[in-house]
Amino acid sequence: MYMQQKYNPHAIERDAQKQWDESGAFRAAESADKPKYYCLSMFPYPSGKLHMGHVRNYTIGDVLTRYHRMKGYNVLQPMGWDAFGLPAENAAMANNVPPAKWTYDNIAYMKKQLMSLGLAIDWSREIATCKPDYYRWNQWLFLRMLEKGLVYKKTGTVNWDPVDQTVLANEQVIEGRGWRTGAVVEKREIPMYYMAITRYADELLAALDTLPGWPERVRAMQANWIGKSYGVRFAFPYTLDDKDGKLWVFTTRADTIMGVTFVAVAAEHPLAARAARDNPKLAAFVEECRHGSVMEADMATMDKKGMPTGIFVVHPLSDEKIEVWVGNYVLMGYGEGAVMAVPGHDERDFHFAKQYQLPISQVVDVAGKTFSVDAWQDWYADKENGRCVNSGKYDGLAYSAAVDAIAADLKAKGLGEKQVLYRLRDWGISRQRYWGCPIPIIHCNACGDVPVPDAQLPVVLPEDCVPDGAGNPLNKRADFVNCACPACGKPARRETDTMDTFVDSSWYYSRYPCSDNDKAMVDARTSYWMPVDQYIGGIEHAILHLLYSRFWTKVMRDFGLVKYDEPFANLLTQGMVLNEIFSRKTDSGRIVYFNPADIEIQVDDKANRCGAILRSDGQPVESGGMGTMSKSKNNGVDPQALIDEYGADIARFFMMFASPPEDTLVWNDAGVEGSSRFLKRLWTYGVRVRNGGGPTIAAGLQKTTRLEIHTVLKQANYDIARHQFNTVASASMKILNALDRLAGVEGEVVREGLSILLRLLAPITPHISHQLWRDLGYGEDILSAPWPETDEAALAQDEIALVVQINGKKRGDVRVPHDADRAAIENIVMADPAVQKHISGQPVKKVIVVPGRLVNIVV
């Protein structure tokens, strides 16, 4: 075949992809003699077109896929679509197209884009979560969980837009207001289905220790999210309306119980409602608390406000009268929706007490410290060193002894006991939205909530609805809603809530192996491939998606569907790709975002940045700092332009070279020219080698070049194994530099060096590597060529260089025989004139020799 003189990436890539496609090169088969390697990247939401985060994610996955194939594994890399979700409904409203059409069009376009990247994907296993043959199994497992009580119904709090009369996602609440209407959002209690993830809290926490292949930071985040805390649940008795009641609270600091000066309940707490009944000011406050979003970040950062209820409860141990307050910072969803307040030893309670002039009393002392109510000091909350004081019989006890004694006394009175509490809450999966998996329930006036019988699955979502922003359009679809009750046969109403899209993504990885099975959720092929050997995705998924997936896996295991305990053996959390966010606030308070490509940065006469304008209208826009590239912030950079201009190999190489996979990457394409130049040089060098001729490289030069190449290769192999692909890319540049520096191309070192270089590059730039491998006659197919390993013999040296330091500062270097012992090294170093000059007669106190590295002389 004629080898073109000039590097033409588009032609090379088209040919290579055609060849891989026609030969079915990436079709994975279950039966093989080789060990299996299931390499999975988080599937994309089909938002319209690929963004940089996708290119980064899928290139990382492809590098690992191709690397492991060359390492001798039987590799599967599948792909699919997380196809349900809110953006499709927003697009539907904006363009008057059904979400289904929008979604399928996006999938078709993005699939083409992915294919142009040359990813080694087995497309025969493709899935889309919006298709009934996938989501029927969501419904099927939901029903199994319902049977076992793992799914149950209770009320939950949602954001309610009072103008549009619709439930809002947190993302649709901007500064406490609905994004379309600008109306102040209210909290509303509605019935929802929940999955009992808390039943698995202990296992989800404990099993983190069985995941050494997960980043430490992700395990830490999950552990904190589950938030196991040991404490005491106890009650303050009270009498109200001639009835006795108990106000339950949970605390991790029972040792401070004698310092309780008030109790705070959430605005949604029954006692708050009771008190508000005949207290208009309090009713107004409770009403005020009902406004604003349900987001925890908002709850935690808002001004702490409270109001007394006039209701008093009795301290369970001291019998003191304690007033109940309503606090806007008390969360109804955590613990009991009520907390004991100990202003002396809890920082938040302290500030609240100062604000409302409530008593503060000291009940814990730390030796040598003086308590003062003037200002909070961190030691007030120190449970390591604290001892009880002003606490009657508990005086002198340390934290755990005090908790034990107090819990025992509460138990004896029937007013409480030790309890383990999790921060983790059960998973509310009901969404009052159209574009999602229907919840398979039928509401019958006579029979209540009736599960859809398995024989009637799937409950198919009609694909021709166009939402209008006011409620779920399914409610207006008589053909969907009206049905017969499966129990009594009378007319009934189908549930119109759909499932959280996290349900779809909680098990898709188990479906790829058997995506064509229409009889079962999973089969033997799932058992062959699972668990995923390497999972790759954004760090933003560190908690929710990964925790829900772990939970579903354990549920499926307990139903006997699968045998593995954990879905992902190894996890690589890719850093976010950031770009600047530009926006304007409209008169209605709505925020409009502009793409950085349409923005011009303005500079003053000293070249300092002084503003930014939108090119189309010349008017200023605000900068919202750096943020992850996203559709909602409109700050994505279209990678297609990069691929169109440079080709997939250069785009992939640049993406890998730009930074380590796990680091946050602020997007800047300034360096792409360097990657382009490198691959051009590689091609040109390949042409020269193929043409041959010129002098044979001298033996000595061949030896030093081999040493250099194998030294670089050794490091590259270390780096690729720890997923530091940016230095693998630079290693390939170093090898080309070393070869190119030689005067000729005739010599064994060229043939070996280029063979190493092409194989090292094959996972990153598969197309050019494939073409050069063939053109230079190394073999038919680099895909399955053996991974290059270091030749230790090439690394042998007679002499090595050691750095010489005086008092830790570098003062020179010396060459010593590679086998010189400590004494010999010291002799050589001390004889060095530069060393003698620096010592200049001062007494040598100590000589530190680090073998193979340096000598430090302390004077």
Add this chain to the structure above:
RNA sequence: GCCGGGAUGGCGGAAUUGGUAGACGCACGGGACUCAAAAUCCCGCGGUGGCAACACCAUGGGGGUUCGAUUCCCCCUCCCGGCACCA
């Protein structure tokens, strides 16, 4: 606010995890080639001082441990991710 992570030249980043700070690349400056430009190739490139050899300073800021700290410990600042209905 809470949890997790980060900060190294003009820029992306490297430093075999306590041992030469700045590999590799970008940008920039100089030169070669060219009628010219592009492309390509060669040289230089953290800061200050010095003709130079070289010296001093320098890994967000401040302390500490150590013969030696970008790396370990404590405090602080700023930035990023997550906070349960964005995916």
